[in-house]
Amino acid sequence: MTKIIIGNQKMYMDKEDVLSFVNDIKSYDKGSVPVILCPTFVYLDYYKDVCKVGAQNVSINDNGSYTGEVSASQLSSLGINYCIVGHSERRNFQKETDDEINKKIKKLLEKDIVPILCVGEKKEERDNNLTEIIIKKELEQDLKDITRDNIDKIIIAYEPIWAIGTGLTPTNSEIDETITFIKNYLKTIYNDVNVTVLYGGSVSEKNVDELNSIASVDGYLIGGASTKFASLSYIIDSQK
Numbered sequence: 499m500t501k502i503i504i505g506n507q508k509m510y511m512d513k514e515d516v517l518s519f520v521n522d523i524k525s526y527d528k529g530s531v532p533v534i535l536c537p538t539f540v541y542l543d544y545y546k547d548v549c550k551v552g553a554q555n556v557s558i559n560d561n562g563s564y565t566g567e568v569s570a571s572q573l574s575s576l577g578i579n580y581c582i583v584g585h586s587e588r589r590n591f592q593k594e595t596d597d598e599i600n601k602k603i604k605k606l607l608e609k610d611i612v613p614i615l616c617v618g619e620k621k622e623e624r625d626n627n628l629t630e631i632i633i634k635k636e637l638e639q640d641l642k643d644i645t646r647d648n649i650d651k652i653i654i655a656y657e658p659i660w661a662i663g664t665g666l667t668p669t670n671s672e673i674d675e676t677i678t679f680i681k682n683y684l685k686t687i688y689n690d691v692n693v694t695v696l697y698g699g700s701v702s703e704k705n706v707d708e709l710n711s712i713a714s715v716d717g718y719l720i721g722g723a724s725t726k727f728a729s730l731s732y733i734i735d736s737q738k
């Protein structure tokens with residue numbers, strides 16, 4: 499099954515790198531593989547004509563006196579249809595709380611922007627069999643008051659924190675178990691809904707063929723490998 503490919507390009511790449519990357523993507527045939535790339539705010543416009551585009555963050559506030567912030571309304575006015583929320587780097591470095599993540603999701607939905615919500619456990623939490631408890635708590639808080647009408651407009655990314663940027667990944671059966679847990683949990687809460695759930699954490703051209711065999715995984719959220727055209731195109735080609 500073709501999986502969705504979402505690239506989180508984080509704060510990598512200067513303008514020259516972006517221009518060269520965009521040029522490569524422009525002349526590459528993605529076929530029917532859904533590809534969404536999420537560069538930093540300053541580069542959003544460069545990607546608009548070559549693929550679907552997402553932001554990496556959004557303000558909890560509407561337009562106003564919030565220096566350095568970017569609102570859902572501003573993203574929408576640029577034609578941005580996706581936005582990552584709750585990435586573990588923001589939870590960690592910016593001390594983003596579940597309450598703020600919940601507010602961001604609501605602001606995005608008001609503007610018809612698809613939130614890509616990241617959840618996942620730390621290594622010691624997995625080692626202590628706490629993965630499902632941690633993820634359930636994140637989902638409960640991040641999706642507070644999200645209605646049945648809106649839940650399938652959200653993409654969930656299961657990203658074990660210890661797998662991000664480390665080259666480590668859970669086993670295929672661990673990924674399958676956790677993604678199936680997320681899907682079943684949401685089905686129980688939301689009356690049999692089918693939500694798109696991605697895997698993220700050190701996905702690259704080296705392991706994608708093996709990961710592709712996990713049927714429960716609807717796609718990948720890819721960090722480092724999404725900034726290298728050769729790696730990204732290998733991953734996209736593996737879906738054709």
Ligand code: PEP
Nearest residue numbers: 662663698699700721722
């Ligand atoms: C990410 O930051 O969302 C991510 C999955 O990073 P990487 O692919 O580099 O592990």
